[in-house]
Amino acid sequence: MADESPKSVANGVLGHLPPWPRPALNNSVIGMEQAYRQRKNLTPLTDEDIAALKAGEQMPWERGETSAPAASPAPAAPPASAAPPAQATATPPAPAAASASAEISPEVAAIVAAGKKWSRSTVAAEQARRNRKGLSALNDAEVTALLGEPATPAAAPAPAAAASAARPAAPAAARPAAAQATVASASARGTEANTYVGTPAVGTSKAAAAGGVASVGPDDSDVNQGRRRFVWTAVAAFLMAWFIAFFRFFLPRTLFEPATSFKIGYPADYGLGVDTKWQQKYRIWVDRTPDRMFVIYARCTHLGCTPDWKPSENKFKCPCHGSGYDSEGVNFEGPAPRPMDRAHVDIAPDGQILVDVSRLYQWPKGQPSRFNDPGAYLPV
Numbered sequence: 001m002a003d004e005s006p007k008s009v010a011n012g013v014l015g016h017l018p019p020w021p022r023p024a025l026n027n028s029v030i031g032m033e034q035a036y037r038q039r040k041n042l043t044p045l046t047d048e049d050i051a052a053l054k055a056g057e058q059m060p061w062e063r064g065e066t067s068a069p070a071a072s073p074a075p076a077a078p079p080a081s082a083a084p085p086a087q088a089t090a091t092p093p094a095p096a097a098a099s100a101s102a103e104i105s106p107e108v109a110a111i112v113a114a115g116k117k118w119s120r121s122t123v124a125a126e127q128a129r130r131n132r133k134g135l136s137a138l139n140d141a142e143v144t145a146l147l148g149e150p151a152t153p154a155a156a157p158a159p160a161a162a163a164s165a166a167r168p169a170a171p172a173a174a175r176p177a178a179a180q181a182t183v184a185s186a187s188a189r190g191t192e193a194n195t196y197v198g199t200p201a202v203g204t205s206k207a208a209a210a211g212g213v214a215s216v217g218p219d220d221s222d223v224n225q226g227r228r229r230f231v232w233t234a235v236a237a238f239l240m241a242w243f244i245a246f247f248r249f250f251l252p253r254t255l256f257e258p259a260t261s262f263k264i265g266y267p268a269d270y271g272l273g274v275d276t277k278w279q280q281k282y283r284i285w286v287d288r289t290p291d292r293m294f295v296i297y298a299r300c301t302h303l304g305c306t307p308d309w310k311p312s313e314n315k316f317k318c319p320c321h322g323s324g325y326d327s328e329g330v331n332f333e334g335p336a337p338r339p340m341d342r343a344h345v346d347i348a349p350d351g352q353i354l355v356d357v358s359r360l361y362q363w364p365k366g367q368p369s370r371f372n373d374p375g376a377y378l379p380v
Ligand code: FES
Pocket: 300, 301, 302, 303, 304, 305, 318, 319, 320, 321, 322, 323, 334, 335, 336
């Protein structure tokens, strides 16, 4: 009868649960027990067991009403007490635990049918969630299906049947044998794996020692796939930008400037005075006097600013340092040293005025003017 002590039972069938008498357990404790049993390949608590634990009552098999969750690797011990053989043989085998564990809920079936494969860490997280919500834990069949592992055959019915047959007569006598076998097996597997509770970090020694519960990488969920896609897109974009910048280095730094020779229409298009319509495009003014047309290059001879035409004052005024030029571009005030240059003009074959700003006519200070040279104006 020493084998029927609560301690020996707790080490085996009860797992980490405290032996009877015990107070009512909450969902957190029950969830930890379920996770422990999953890691140790023990039969999980049934719904009836969980209800009894929450109510602070004996579990059905403790009361001898149903089959006990026997440890799978341990063969059942022969009944040690004086139980009548008639009672043992009269009790039918109880396949309830096996059939319950083999059932797959519609929710899990839908996940499996969708082709999703869960990792062990995801399964553990789901078990914890169910514990928090007070839902029934995933059974072995559901866990196996979610992991995508081939279905394992159900536990051999013979030892279970034998154990269940012996249990009504001497339930405590059968369980200690299984408990002792479980204890011996657990002790043989090492201390770290047997004592660690929780989900260890991936890649740590505890994860390896814990039998692979968290020794796999993150699950291949849609969120993780999206993250990986984002990271790889960012890396590809960075490499592409670097690649383009590298090859751009070998290309010439070309500056495309406007053409220096262009047409500005017919002489009849211009009246007397200053016309500024080409200032923005070609930086010139067309100036017409009673006897000639010429083109002033709109660049101050002081430091190169573009003067403004002031019609009300009939003069050009440089905004930079105040140089003033008369209507023909001849300086008369400010620091400008000489009149503004005039561009080469000619009549194109089609009769339009052809301007070439690459050929300028100047009037340097103290030197003869080039404004009367051929090409510096058009007679009209
Ligand atoms: S640049 Fe025109 S006055 Fe100095």
